[in-house]
Amino acid sequence: MKRVLNFYPGPAALPVEVLEEARDEMLDWNNTGMSVMEISHRSKEYEEIHNGTQELLKKLFNMPDNFKVLLLQGGASLQFAMVPMNLLKEGETADYIVTGRFSNNAYKNAKKIANVNLAASTEEDGKYFRIPKLEEIKVSKEARYVHLTSNNTIFGTQWKSFPDYSPVPLVADMSSDILSRKIDFKPFGLIYAGAQKNLGPAGVTVVIIREDLIENSRDDLPDMLSYKTLAGKNSLFNTPSCFGIYMMHKVLKWVDSKGGLDFIEKQNEEKANIIYGLIDKYPEFFVSKVEKESRSYMNVSFRLPDEELEKKFLEEAQNNGIIGLKGHRSVGGIRISMYNANGVKEVKILAEFMEDFYKKNG
Amino acid sequence: MKRVLNFYPGPAALPVEVLEEARDEMLDWNNTGMSVMEISHRSKEYEEIHNGTQELLKKLFNMPDNFKVLLLQGGASLQFAMVPMNLLKEGETADYIVTGRFSNNAYKNAKKIANVNLAASTEEDGKYFRIPKLEEIKVSKEARYVHLTSNNTIFGTQWKSFPDYSPVPLVADMSSDILSRKIDFKPFGLIYAGAQKNLGPAGVTVVIIREDLIENSRDDLPDMLSYKTLAGKNSLFNTPSCFGIYMMHKVLKWVDSKGGLDFIEKQNEEKANIIYGLIDKYPEFFVSKVEKESRSYMNVSFRLPDEELEKKFLEEAQNNGIIGLKGHRSVGGIRISMYNANGVKEVKILAEFMEDFYKKNG
Numbered sequence: 229m230k231r232v233l234n235f236y237p238g239p240a241a242l243p244v245e246v247l248e249e250a251r252d253e254m255l256d257w258n259n260t261g262m263s264v265m266e267i268s269h270r271s272k273e274y275e276e277i278h279n280g281t282q283e284l285l286k287k288l289f290n291m292p293d294n295f296k297v298l299l300l301q302g303g304a305s306l307q308f309a310m311v312p313m314n315l316l317k318e319g320e321t322a323d324y325i326v327t328g329r330f331s332n333n334a335y336k337n338a339k340k341i342a343n344v345n346l347a348a349s350t351e352e353d354g355k356y357f358r359i360p361k362l363e364e365i366k367v368s369k370e371a372r373y374v375h376l377t378s379n380n381t382i383f384g385t386q387w388k389s390f391p392d393y394s395p396v397p398l399v400a401d402m403s404s405d406i407l408s409r410k411i412d413f414k415p416f417g418l419i420y421a422g423a424q425k426n427l428g429p430a431g432v433t434v435v436i437i438r439e440d441l442i443e444n445s446r447d448d449l450p451d452m453l454s455y456k457t458l459a460g461k462n463s464l465f466n467t468p469s470c471f472g473i474y475m476m477h478k479v480l481k482w483v484d485s486k487g488g489l490d491f492i493e494k495q496n497e498e499k500a501n502i503i504y505g506l507i508d509k510y511p512e513f514f515v516s517k518v519e520k521e522s523r524s525y526m527n528v529s530f531r532l533p534d535e536e537l538e539k540k541f542l543e544e545a546q547n548n549g550i551i552g553l554k555g556h557r558s559v560g561g562i563r564i565s566m567y568n569a570n571g572v573k574e575v576k577i578l579a580e581f582m583e584d585f586y587k588k589n590g
Numbered sequence: 591m592k593r594v595l596n597f598y599p600g601p602a603a604l605p606v607e608v609l610e611e612a613r614d615e616m617l618d619w620n621n622t623g624m625s626v627m628e629i630s631h632r633s634k635e636y637e638e639i640h641n642g643t644q645e646l647l648k649k650l651f652n653m654p655d656n657f658k659v660l661l662l663q664g665g666a667s668l669q670f671a672m673v674p675m676n677l678l679k680e681g682e683t684a685d686y687i688v689t690g691r692f693s694n695n696a697y698k699n700a701k702k703i704a705n706v707n708l709a710a711s712t713e714e715d716g717k718y719f720r721i722p723k724l725e726e727i728k729v730s731k732e733a734r735y736v737h738l739t740s741n742n743t744i745f746g747t748q749w750k751s752f753p754d755y756s757p758v759p760l761v762a763d764m765s766s767d768i769l770s771r772k773i774d775f776k777p778f779g780l781i782y783a784g785a786q787k788n789l790g791p792a793g794v795t796v797v798i799i800r801e802d803l804i805e806n807s808r809d810d811l812p813d814m815l816s817y818k819t820l821a822g823k824n825s826l827f828n829t830p831s832c833f834g835i836y837m838m839h840k841v842l843k844w845v846d847s848k849g850g851l852d853f854i855e856k857q858n859e860e861k862a863n864i865i866y867g868l869i870d871k872y873p874e875f876f877v878s879k880v881e882k883e884s885r886s887y888m889n890v891s892f893r894l895p896d897e898e899l900e901k902k903f904l905e906e907a908q909n910n911g912i913i914g915l916k917g918h919r920s921v922g923g924i925r926i927s928m929y930n931a932n933g934v935k936e937v938k939i940l941a942e943f944m945e946d947f948y949k950k951n952g
Contacts, residue, residue: 230618232622234628236628236629236633239629241624247617248616251613251616254612254613254616255609256592260594261596261913262594262596262913263604265609265791265792266598266601268598268600269601271598302664303814303828303829305813305828306815308812309814309815337812337814424829429627429832429833430627430831430832431663431794431830450703451667451671452664452665452668452671452699467601467665467786467792468793470792471791471793471833472833475627549623
């Protein structure tokens with residue numbers, strides 16, 4: 229068995245220690261004589277995983293007490309609908325900042341539900357290579373919340389700091405950079421994320437929500453679309469994605485054991501410096517259109533001088549056991565997704581391959 | 591390692607062969623050098639699992655060509671909302687047959703979305719011990735569909751045959767008996783099921799829907815709540831619950847290798863005959879209130895003469911490595927959930943324990 233170096237944008241690499249544990253426990257978890265997949269979600273055994281996951285997320289983020297963690301399904305895309313359904317009452321409105329494909333989807337879905345405003349967009353010819361400056365963002369007076377996407381997986385941009393419109397809360401889709409750095413919760417009312425980048429396997433959606441937003445949310449919604457119902461039942465209104473939550477619990481314990489978000493944040497800075505260092509060293513070979521201040525530490529998107537070279541790059545990478553580097557079809561080229569499970573060591577191997585490729589082809 | 595005999599109502603026992611395969615592939619699936627959890631849902635490798643799962647379901651059910659299989663998230667409970675949202679246009683209505691807790695939830699959720707009718711209910715003092723007779727069901731003229739729940743996990747009742755209101759389609763929640771028997775699709779327009787009983791682990795929801803219902807469904811819904819969008823993207827609008835689908839694929843292959851639904855249906859009849867045989871032999875010890883014609887082949891719910899005995903029964907079962915037998919809190923007593931992964935052999939061991947317990951305590 230040979231493991232590859234995996235830079236897929238998500239689902240993505242998981243820590244090998246976590247996979248080994250899951251393998252060893254597959255037929256007999258915690259001396260129950262069952263897989264964790266075979267155990268009732270109402271059992272004490274599962275409850276420990278469920279509550280433990282919430283508590284560990286709170287601990288790792290040093291989360292204020294007035295935030296609740298929900299463990300849901302449907303991905304960030306279902307939150308595109310649930311956020312406005314829950315937080316906006318008849319006639320109320322919210323503002324959206326569009327910096328990429330997913331934030332645009334969030335905006336378009338919200339428009340199906342309410343009359344929302346576009347506070348800013350950095351779109352140029354269908355592409356998004358930067359985060360807006362504060363003064364570009366026109367938040368409307370009546371906005372009940374301001375929505376943004378913290379990291380744009382496709383184009384490789386990331387908010388380095390967040391605006392604060394208090395008392396109007398920020399709502400953020402953090403799918404592709406949650407758990408990659410510390411968060412100051414002050415400006416936020418709600419944070420959501422699909423798990424399949426830094427948190428665990430696909431199939432779990434984390435919603436971190438301030439309690440007053442739950443209390444003031446609509447109460448005429450179907451059960452599975454209602455934060456009030458889901459929070460009231462501790463995300464156990466129906467059967468949750470138990471195995472996904474179990475894996476996430478292990479990933480969180482792994483992060484904790486490494487030194488928590490202090491360690492992770494530093495590691496991600498170091499990884500980003502290595503890759504962007506190469507881009508800045510050979511800017512005419514590794515061609516990035518992303519504005520420097522907007523560079524994502526999670527996803528690095530760039531082109532090579534021509535498509536033939538890009539094809540060759542991907543092929544040679546694969547021959548070297550490095551996979552998942554193909555850029556999204558809407559931008560082409562190369563994309564490096566370096567979530568937490570890939571450490572400095574793995575990124576250095578990739579950087580070495582890149583520099584070597586430059587020297588042979590540049 | 592000692593595996594237990596697991597009669598949990600769901601999440602429930604999985605075939606041990608399936609778990610062993612998943613264990614062996616955990617760090618290197620299909621020579622990819624990755625876990626299946628680490629692979630992009632847009633990769634060719636994952637596509638084979640995704641499409642293979644849909645095709646195998648079609649094959650096992652001998653499904654008519656005009657049905658599509660969707661692989662979604664959120665459980666049956668999210669379908670309680672999505673069915674009326676998608677199938678009912680402004681002012682349209684549907685009929686609901688209520689035979690238990692979950693069908694009542696389906697009805698209550700639909701009422702939040704549309705003005706729906708109660709076509710029949712077998713509720714008596716908050717309990718449901720039977721399926722209605724055909725003549726009790728009053729389907730309204732204007733109904734766009736008739737909703738029922740094929741098997742009631744909590745009380746242990748099951749539709750043995752289905753009414754046909756064509757051209758008005760049946761919509762059925764089959765969460766707890768899908769894949770337990772063959773289905774004649776003629777009366778059905780839509781069948782949905784959470785995976786965590788006979789199909790695989792929790793976190794996947796199967797929706798089997800007739801194409802004309804997709805075409806005529808509403809097109810102003812948010813993406814993740816729209817059958818049209820989800821079907822149009824082959825359930826890949828966003829990242830699906832990949833690992834759950836991978837496990838389900840393995841379970842379907844296991845069913846296929848055993849002889850498909852011919853084998854499964856016979857096995858489930860035989861299992862039911864063993865347990866109901868005991869109930870009929872000692873009716874004053876294993877006390878079932880379920881009407882004979884309505885008996886579920888999946889979940890058998892009964893009481894013992896007193897609660898002390900019930901407690902003793904559960905304790906001794908556990909000491910014998912038999913777990914998951916506690917009745918739902920709303921009915922108390924004992925519940926045996928015997929999904930496909932428990933064969934005749936396992937049910938015979940349980941029956942032996944039951945008869946032995948009767949002889950010592952009856």
